[in-house]
Amino acid sequence: MSVSVDLSNKTALVMGVANGRSLGWAIAQQLLAAGCRVGFSYQGERLRPELDKLLAGKDGVWSQQADATSEADLVALFARVKEEFGHLDYLVHSIAYAPRQAMEGRFLDTTPEDWNTALQVSAYTLVSASRHAEPLLRDGGSIVSLTYHASQQVVPKYNVMGVAKAALEAATRYLAADFGEREIRVNTVSAGPMRTIAARSIPGFGGLYDKGARNASFGRNATPEEVGKLALFLLSDLGSGVTGQTMYVDAGLSIMTVKED
Ligand code: NAP
Numbered sequence: 001m002s003v004s005v006d007l008s009n010k011t012a013l014v015m016g017v018a019n020g021r022s023l024g025w026a027i028a029q030q031l032l033a034a035g036c037r038v039g040f041s042y043q044g045e046r047l048r049p050e051l052d053k054l055l056a057g058k059d060g061v062w063s064q065q066a067d068a069t070s071e072a073d074l075v076a077l078f079a080r081v082k083e084e085f086g087h088l089d090y091l092v093h094s095i096a097y098a099p100r101q102a103m104e105g106r107f108l109d110t111t112p113e114d115w116n117t118a119l120q121v122s123a124y125t126l127v128s129a130s131r132h133a134e135p136l137l138r139d140g141g142s143i144v145s146l147t148y149h150a151s152q153q154v155v156p157k158y159n160v161m162g163v164a165k166a167a168l169e170a171a172t173r174y175l176a177a178d179f180g181e182r183e184i185r186v187n188t189v190s191a192g193p194m195r196t197i198a199a200r201s202i203p204g205f206g207g208l209y210d211k212g213a214r215n216a217s218f219g220r221n222a223t224p225e226e227v228g229k230l231a232l233f234l235l236s237d238l239g240s241g242v243t244g245q246t247m248y249v250d251a252g253l254s255i256m257t258v259k260e261d
Pocket residue numbers: 015016017018019021022023024042043044047066067068069093094095096097121146147148190191192193194195196197198199
């Protein structure tokens with residue numbers, strides 16, 4: 001059975017598309033297919049050609065450079081949202097970063113600088129982007145971010161990024177409480193391992209991906225398309241009544257300990 005979602009009178013901002021493999025792009029594809037108008041932000045001009053290629057020939061789309069840690073960039077980005085759309089229905093936060101050295105050694109050796117960078121980029125930017133979005137968000141709007149199970153259990157080398165994801169999940173609940181009166185929902189999607197640029201920067205990700213496929217209850221990893229579909233559910237009215245949640249789309253990986261041979 002397929003459920004069709006009509007978002008032709010809706011608007012969205014997707015933050016964090018590096019290329020066609022990005023989970024932000026998987027979500028944007030679902031939004032665009034449902035007729036939503038979508039604006040995109042990307043961190044550096046280096047990424048712009050990739051995004052331009054993805055957006056070529058699509059109606060109702062635009063993009064703007066914005067480093068999510070820069071207050072000035074956020075002011076300019078949300079001014080652009082206002083200019084293009086007048087209001088906002090959906091915000092997608094698909095951004096994470098930790099310095100490589102923080103994911104190579106022991107968690108015990110995390111420096112304050114690396115801790116601050118990882119937590120600021122990967123968790124605080126959800127709070128700051130939501131605050132900038134607040135005056136533009138229509139009642140009943142929805143915010144979705146991306147998290148990972150290393151927030152709950154130790155994943156080798158994920159280190160401070162696991163702490164950042166725990167902060168993101170907690171921030172999701174606090175934001176959901178703040179936005180509750182206007183029924184603006186805030187949720188985070190916990191995706192299984194996916195082959196993206198961000199994932200490639202995690203030492204040993206290849207092994208993690210292969211083991212994930214073997215151990216998941218489905219015997220495979222979840223796909224970016226499945227991430228997109230869960231995000232579409234949470235963003236759209238299908239997810240009305242759901243807020244403050246961390247929802248898994250991992251083909252049953254996080255529920256397993258060890259699978260029988
Ligand atoms: P991705 O394609 O590399 O996307 C990450 C994006 O974050 C990139 O566009 C990156 O831009 C952007 N970014 C980093 N720092 C930024 C900043 N200061 N301002 C604005 N943008 C910034 O990788 P992805 O896997 O799709 O990651 C998207 C989200 O999914 C992340 O939250 C990630 O933790 C989460 N996630 C991924 C997996 C997985 O296995 N891939 C699993 C669970 C959750 P630059 O390229 O310019 O740095």
